[in-house]
Amino acid sequence: MKLLLINSIGRSKWGGGEKWMVMAAKNLIQRGHSVHIACTPNSVVEKNSLAEGVPVLRVNIHSDLSIGAFFKLRKFIVKDKTNVIIGCQNRDVRLAGLITKKVLHSSTVVLSRQGVQLLSNSVKYKLSFVPMCDGIITNTLSIKNEYDSYGWWDKDFVKVLYNGVESELKDITPFDYKKYLPAEENNPIIVLSTGRITEQKGFKYLIDSAKEILKQHKNIYFFIAGKGKLEKDLVAQINALDLKDHVFLIGFQKNIPALLKGANLFVLPSLYEGMPNSVMEAMAYGLPVVSTDVNGVSELMIDKKHGRIIPSKNVNAITDSVCEVLSEGNFDQVGGEGRRHVEENFTIHKMTENLEFYLLDKIAKNNSTRK
Numbered sequence: 001m002k003l004l005l006i007n008s009i010g011r012s013k014w015g016g017g018e019k020w021m022v023m024a025a026k027n028l029i030q031r032g033h034s035v036h037i038a039c040t041p042n043s044v045v046e047k048n049s050l051a052e053g054v055p056v057l058r059v060n061i062h063s064d065l066s067i068g069a070f071f072k073l074r075k076f077i078v079k080d081k082t083n084v085i086i087g088c089q090n091r092d093v094r095l096a097g098l099i100t101k102k103v104l105h106s107s108t109v110v111l112s113r114q115g116v117q118l119l120s121n122s123v124k125y126k127l128s129f130v131p132m133c134d135g136i137i138t139n140t141l142s143i144k145n146e147y148d149s150y151g152w153w154d155k156d157f158v159k160v161l162y163n164g165v166e167s168e169l170k171d172i173t174p175f176d177y178k179k180y181l182p183a184e185e186n187n188p189i190i191v192l193s194t195g196r197i198t199e200q201k202g203f204k205y206l207i208d209s210a211k212e213i214l215k216q217h218k219n220i221y222f223f224i225a226g227k228g229k230l231e232k233d234l235v236a237q238i239n240a241l242d243l244k245d246h247v248f249l250i251g252f253q254k255n256i257p258a259l260l261k262g263a264n265l266f267v268l269p270s271l272y273e274g275m276p277n278s279v280m281e282a283m284a285y286g287l288p289v290v291s292t293d294v295n296g297v298s299e300l301m302i303d304k305k306h307g308r309i310i311p312s313k314n315v316n317a318i319t320d321s322v323c324e325v326l327s328e329g330n331f332d333q334v335g336g337e338g339r340r341h342v343e344e345n346f347t348i349h350k351m352t353e354n355l356e357f358y359l360l361d362k363i364a365k366n367n368s369t370r371k
């Protein structure tokens with residue numbers, strides 16, 4: 001299989017979709033396939049792709065009709081004899097479809113990979129997107145159900161392929177949380193949350209809840225790992241609530257496994273997500289999870305078995321759920337159930353195997369249709 005993944009996301013951006021793309025490319029290469037990633041020059045995507053041994057095609061895609069990108073991609077696809085393309089942004093899919101279907105008239109399979117909903121039920125998308133695409137890969141059943149309700153395609157057009165995480169935990173040194181804590185604290189409870197410091201991630205609701213949780217658990221400490229434009233707002237909120245000794249913004253952290261290894265509980269207070277990798281990773285490291293009921297969470301974890309699933313934007317729900325998990329005190333049992341659940345359903349090996357089978361099947365069907 002010769003696969004080209006296209007992602008025209010901004011130079012400095014990196015998220016779950018980009019992480020999936022590099023992970024999928026790396027593991028498909030290890031299984032003997034030829035895989036390249038087309039991305040913006042000097043981008044985080046390029047840097048991380050090369051670091052994982054994935055070759056890149058440097059291309060600037062600003063719109064559906066980026067002329068330079070059109071000719072560069074066309075030349076590569078012809079020379080490489082690419083037989084499947086996965087676009088990660090809508091413009092990537094439309095440009096790939098224009099090249100392969102309207103210009104080259106080839107049997108190349110063009111797919112869209114969507115970790116979040118990128119299409120709405122409008123004529124604009126039906127006319128400009130559907131003719132350029134042979135299928136959609138998503139990681140949540142909720143997105144598939146929404147798209148299928150549009151009535152644009154048959155039930156097999158949108159395929160759910162869940163993300164995966166490392167199934168074998170590395171022998172790592174836990175993050176040193178103690179340096180933030182009072183010297184006299186002998187039995188701290190560490191609550192971890194990670195993500196960009198933006199409105200989407202809902203950290204302000206977590207901080208509001210911290211004030212209430214502290215009334216019941218004096219030994220609890222909250223750590224938020226990430227950077228973003230709302231950092232100053234969160235610092236002001238922490239100071240206003242007099243929480244500076246119990247809530248810590250620790251910035252971007254490259255070594256997330258070390259953070260997870262040293263924590264007791266993971267909280268995701270997001271307002272919306274795709275399939276949240278952070279929850280999957282926390283479960284893989286044996287942490288109970290309190291998460292808002294955002295897209296994909298109910299497919300990933302079981303409420304009251306692996307932690308708690310709660311409504312978003314609800315300070316009381318966070319407060320009550322965290323206090324319930326802490327009062328029950330069976331971190332190891334709940335975390336162990338979550339870890340086993342991930343090992344059985346959400347490993348990188350399983351993700352790659354399912355993706356490989358799906359792509360090879362799409363190629364075979366496209367080739368047989370054109371004969």
